[in-house]
Amino acid sequence: MSADKNVIKEESMIIQKAMISRNYDAITSKLETGQKMASTFVPGNLNELVRCFGMLNNLPEINAIQAGMRKLTGGYIMEAEKGGHSEDVCTYVKADIGQLGKGNIAPNGKPYPDPDVLLLSYTGCYTFMKWFELLREQYKCPTVMIHVPYQGDGHWTMNMRDYIVKQLKEEVIPTFERISGVKFDIDRLREMMALSAKAEDDLVWVIETAKHKPSPIDAYFGAVYYVGPIFSAFRGTQEAVDYYKVLKKEIQYRIDNKMGPITPEGEMKEQKYRIVVEGPPNWTNFREFWKMFYDEGAVVVASSYSKVGGTYDMGFRHDPANPLESLAEYCLGCYTNRNLPTRVEILEKYINDYEADGLLTNSIKSCNSFSAGQLMMMREVEKRTGKPGAFIETDLVDPRYFSAANVKNRLESYFQMIEQKRRGVKSAA
Template identity: 80%
Template sequence: MSKPEAVKEASMEMQKAMIARNYDAITSKHETGRKVSSTFVPGNLNELLMCFDIVNNLPEINAIQAGMRKASGGYIMEAEKSGHSEDVCTYVKADIGQMSKGNIAPNGKPYPNPDVLMLSYTGCYTFMKWFELLREEYKCPTLMLHVPYEGDGHSTKNMRDYIVKQLKEVVIPGLEQVSGVKFDIDRLRGYLKASAKAEDDLVWCLEQGKVKPSPIDAYFGGVYYIGPIFTAFRGTDDAVEYYKMLRAEVQGRIENHQGPLTPEGTYFNDQKYRLIVEGPPNWTNFREFWKMFYDEGAVVVASSYTKVGGLYDQGFRHDPENPLESLADYCLGCYTNLNLPTRVDLLAKYVEEYEADGLLINSIKSCNSFSAGQLMIMKEVERRTGRPGAFIETDLVDPRYFSAANVKNRLESYFQMIEQKRRGGGSKTVAA
């Protein structure tokens, strides 16, 4: 019997082409004369960078790409040979090690040196140390936007004003100097309008995890859904078109009572367990990791990782009527800038609203931004919702810390726990 042909959706092909074009724009800097920035996903100012015709390169995305291509392990060992600790974020070590190995982009061409390091600090201290290392290497201007931590669980007008002041007095003049382009606030308004349109469609797609069977996987599939809006494409016409296309595909799956696509190109319809997942995924064994879930009939209906570049589902939109204030609000509300009680509130809300069977935490060995306090988060969400939690451990891009057997055993035990809870009448959810 012949194997059915794998399905590939148009949005996947479009996103792949968008990413390829951006890497080509980065690596052709010397031919085109365009300036290149390095920046991070949480709190990134993509719309503002586009106002200066600056191409956006994201070191953490490059580390993810290396992990998925099975190249990050060698880069990490190279960084450790030069003195970086085993406890350092493996995104950092993958990036540093890649620099020492020729710094080759996924298109096979070398990354050029950045013209500016644009750091929007949103709760991850590692980002600051990472850029200190890059500044020593590249000797280029570094612009830092300091974003106050929401320690009390909310932002204030003073926090917003503080960020806007930095944008006006430090970031925008710095980008003008690097690029030679004069800032045009109306140009920024246009990009923010496009961002809000794409954000509307992204939120609609993510919220379809409430449907049974879920037409999306909000963790493994979700990393693809969020790709354009969290990286170099928010504010572009391409992103607007991508999310329009993605929305139509999700709507089609709902109408056909289909689940999300798996890496095998088949629809995941036989859904037994609905999960909320906290923490980033493992990238070096991404497909194997994902397969462990759908082989057991587990679909992720909401996750915290798909909010790391913005909590759009909680109501935030980029606002062209208040452009600089909107950028400030965006940075303040990133998931990595939220305190632990706020994260607990959000995850408990997801468990209830998405009628999930429980919360699964993937604790990342080298990511303090996520892993700090996760056991407390799990226990508190269990207490509030009455649904069981579970804890697995992997790493971002270090293959030494992915134990397939250990992860599989813990997942199987967790699904047995959910079954016991159902039989005991303790779970309010019923699988579709």
């Protein structure tokens, strides 16, 4: 895209881009370096454990997002559907399977090598289970699963935690030892988890700066970049810690100078609406989608999607003193592993804590983990906060389900509704 050349980039963005490139290079050259590779998921990502065995971490969801942003997923999805995959199911899965059928090329232009192990961290999303059964059928590689029970009653129990720890000890760790040839070293894991906690402190600081007025960040479109290192292959590394130091400085500068977030078209000047967003973004039209917000002066001050790989702003930190138990608690606490009443409470809290004007739900066509029940959630949040909600429908990486005109129309109507509501409050006063 020619517009890319004109995109405004800060130092932290350049650093992150280099980190991601290095990781892709390490992945695509693993056959030459002899490094082993695990494929796994963002929610319930056990990056410290994977790295503890000197393995690389490859995340098919991130690969689908990367392909989506480069407008490749439409073709990949069609390829998967031609192969018998239903039009009704998760488009991350079909993008991944379709990509395999089309040469499996990574963003650096080199082919992805086959994973040495699939780490099926089954956390908060049913589709994960089938996704890796499907990949296992393709790769014929060892697959190890961690079943993370759902917090159906809004909390986890010791039985759930013990179950996960037992799976880690008796299945995941022995499998990793066998595949990597590296013996498990709990002290190494502790060291990495201490680094994780440091980075997590900084990530929370970043996310919570959206309480400022004007907000120095966009906590949805911007936050998907901010969570990048922690949600992907860098949690538990010094690189991630260093990245957040740089990011913090940039944001502190914006706070000190009453500046808004940096959008692809530069600093967002006017902030007329403060919005909380529930649900993942659309990736195939990400910039266009974001532009619909900043053109209208709408800044997202909190989002649930930025908690999908860990709910750090609710207090969780990886704990080096209890590494395996802490990994289990991390998995249990991911956003979509929490029941709907808890998700409502979280969104209500965001509306209040971030002094937001309302809740926008982006219902994703092919993601029932997020989407099933969101209308009910939105109504409940509206009832509790008195703030208006709006509902739009798009998809993750299937361009056929992003209708720009419809989305724009709905967003504009929503912002007008907020305006009217404000006027109503003023005249009543």
